[in-house]
Amino acid sequence: MEFPNTGDFLAGRLRDKLGHDDQAYIESLISETREAESGEVLVSRGTIANSSTILISGYVFRTIESGNRRFIVGIHVPGDFIDLHAFALKRLDHNIVASGPVTLGIAPHQRLRTALEEKPRIARALWFATLLDAAIHRKWIQMLEQLDAPRRIAHIYCELHRRLELIGQANNRSLRTPFTQIDLADMCGVSAIHANRAVGKLRELELAEIRRGDLYTSNWDALREYAQFDGAYLYSDGPLRFDQDWL
Amino acid sequence: MEFPNTGDFLAGRLRDKLGHDDQAYIESLISETREAESGEVLVSRGTIANSSTILISGYVFRTIESGNRRFIVGIHVPGDFIDLHAFALKRLDHNIVASGPVTLGIAPHQRLRTALEEKPRIARALWFATLLDAAIHRKWIQMLEQLDAPRRIAHIYCELHRRLELIGQANNRSLRTPFTQIDLADMCGVSAIHANRAVGKLRELELAEIRRGDLYTSNWDALREYAQFDGAYLYSDGPLRFDQDWL
DNA sequence: CGGTGAAGCTAACATGCATCAATAGACTGG
DNA sequence: CCAGTCTATTGATGCATGTTAGCTTCACCG
Incomplete structure (x- = not known):
């Protein structure tokens, strides 16, 4: 599979968490890539999807519309899965919007399902990514409370x-x-x-x-x-500290 | 296993998401229960744990200390796993503190590991709980931005x-x-x-x-x-909408 | 019963932020 | 090249919230 203009996109969040083989395996989950324009709504609140999306280049926002105003509750950078929730929850409680032009990789849920069954290490890495999202959200909460x-x-x-x-x-x-x-x-x-x-x-x-x-x-x-930035919450100091015995 | 004064504690977050058998199975992960006093720090930032904790009765806060002030970034109610992160990330980036007296159930990581290997439905439910935590966090972010x-x-x-x-x-x-x-x-x-x-x-x-x-x-x-409360983000309208084909 | 400490409450003033109004600069399409 | 639109900027005014200080209420305990 070719990723134009992006190079080694999966250097992303799972870097150092997976070996080269597993990274290649994750890339193989992607059936196609797609370009989107600035402002395009990539995933709408409430829709049901059959595939999940990985951000290859550009930035995307998680937004919640409320009372004719929009609020941004998260930002993603290349290498992030942006709608893993859609896989587990099916519908999403917020929108995902491109900020500037983006390149996306599409991972059909069927391939993800197979990956989770056959590669426990992949399942572990995706769970880690979810936990990291939550940690970043908590930091935003504190930032809004304090600064x-x-x-x-x-x-x-x-x-x-x-x-x-x-x-x-x-x-x-x-x-x-x-x-x-x-x-x-x-x-x-x-x-x-x-x-x-x-x-x-x-x-x-x-x-x-x-x-x-x-x-x-x-x-x-x-x-x-x-x-008052302290990046410890990004859990980036060295490889993933999963219990080595687990799976 | 007996849970004094709590009844059917696992009616909690996973209610309707699991059958009775699976709920009983999750309860069997708990090796012991423990009481804690108001203000007690249940899990400290940075410590490494060999067990995870489920809240049986009472309330707990997730707190971040910063510049001699404390910020609360999340609240848990009975039935919530409060430190699943400790299982996957080992160390936590924040504290978990009892608000009022609480009863806790202790689930050794070894039993959790076995459960995840042998009961895919349990793994699915725990991932769902993690995603729900993230959704609640996003709502807090919006709440702080808007209200x-x-x-x-x-x-x-x-x-x-x-x-x-x-x-x-x-x-x-x-x-x-x-x-x-x-x-x-x-x-x-x-x-x-x-x-x-x-x-x-x-x-x-x-x-x-x-x-x-x-x-x-x-x-x-x-x-x-x-x-302006709309509870849709709690994903509580009926049973979990996991793709039935998954696992 | 009365002391003590934590929690709740009130007032006065300072600062952060919202809102409205207006303008300037930058990009886009005709 | 101009018009129109989106973005950035500035000033004036009022509300939301911070800060400091002091007071009250209540639960607990000697």
């Missing part, structure tokens, strides 16, 4: 930077995204105007310059300290 | 009421908890003083009276509407 708007934005970029680092796609001085200030506002639970002021504050403090979603900084450490 | 403090408190009680209803422990006119206003503040990400104002506002609006953690209301519907 003001400028720090929330800084924290989101710090988290993304670390997650990109784990898949070998981080840059020392910048982090390019297609996010608008409205997107940032919907992530932080503030108004777009206030998101603008928060971006302005990061600029004023000379911690980061955010232009059209792209963040530029000369000092990630200072930015991380300002955002 | 003001009085509505956040109302939403938390509405969610708990529904979750208790699912295990047959809900009451028509009240919801009794051991939560202090400080606890409510730590859930909502506001100061204790403001949590007090928020409680006062619910009283003033005649939506609910909250005294020492116990909520009394004559009109749950009005409270739910005020909090």
Whole structure:
């Protein structure tokens, strides 16, 4: 199977968690790839799917619509399964939307089913991915409870930077995204105007310059300290610590 | 195995998801029960465990300590596994603390391992529980992004009421908890003083009276509407919609 | 019975954020 | 090249919430 312009996409979340054979096996679950445009709704709340999706390139949001406003409750980077829930729960309680152009891999549920039956290590890795999603959600909850708007934005970029680092796609001085200030506002639970002021504050403090979603900084450490970012919740220090006896 | 004062505790989250045989099987995973006092730290951040814990009676919080303040990022009710992560991730990125006196069931990882190998339906149900945790977390994120403090408190009680209803422990006119206003503040990400104002506002609006953690209301519907509570995210409408072909 | 500490409550002032209004810049399509 | 739309920016005003301080109520216990 060919993945145009993406290289070794499954370097993603499961990197170091699986051997090369298993990674290749997961890639073989993908029956086809697909491009989608910015803003396209990839998975709608309530629909029932026969396949799950892995993000190969670009960013996607998990969004919840409520009272004619949209809220972003999660972000995914390449290598993430974005709708494993659809496999287990069938219907989803939120939408999944492309932020900027994306490339997706489609994994039919039938192939996933076979994989789970025949490769216990795959099942383990997918469960790990689910637990990691939950850990990231908990961090967002704490971030929303604790931080003001400028720090929330800084924290989101710090988290993304670390997650990109784990898949070998981080840059020392910048982090390019297609996010608008409205997107940032919907992530932080503030108004777009206030998101603008928060971006302005990061600029004023000379911690980061955010232009059209792209963040530029000369000092990630200072930015991380300002955002009180500690990446331990990403469980990225070395290989998966599953009990070796399990399966 | 006897569970004093708890009755059919596993009516919990997996109710309707498993047959009676499987429920009995899960209960058999529990090697012993244990009581704990209010405030006791049941699982510490970073420790490595050889067993997982199921909550039999009482409430527990997931907490994250940061900058000499505590934040609550999740609540559990009887029937919930509270540290399945410990099984898959070994160490946890947060603490688990008793709110009020609790009864716990201890499930050694070795028995869990056997269960996952031999009973695919159990593995499926535990994965479902994990996905449900993530869905609840996403709802909290949206709640923090969208609602003001009085509505956040109302939403938390509405969610708990529904979750208790699912295990047959809900009451028509009240919801009794051991939560202090400080606890409510730590859930909502506001100061204790403001949590007090928020409680006062619910009283003033005649939506609910909250005294020492116990909520009394004559009109749950009005409270739910005020909090914009829609319980669809709890995936409780009928039996689990796993693909019947899977395993 | 009265002391003690935790929890709940109130007031006054400071700051964060929402909202409205208006404008400027950037991209897009005709 | 212009018009239209989406995005970014700024200022003014009011509400939501933080902070500090002090007070009250209640459960518990000596």
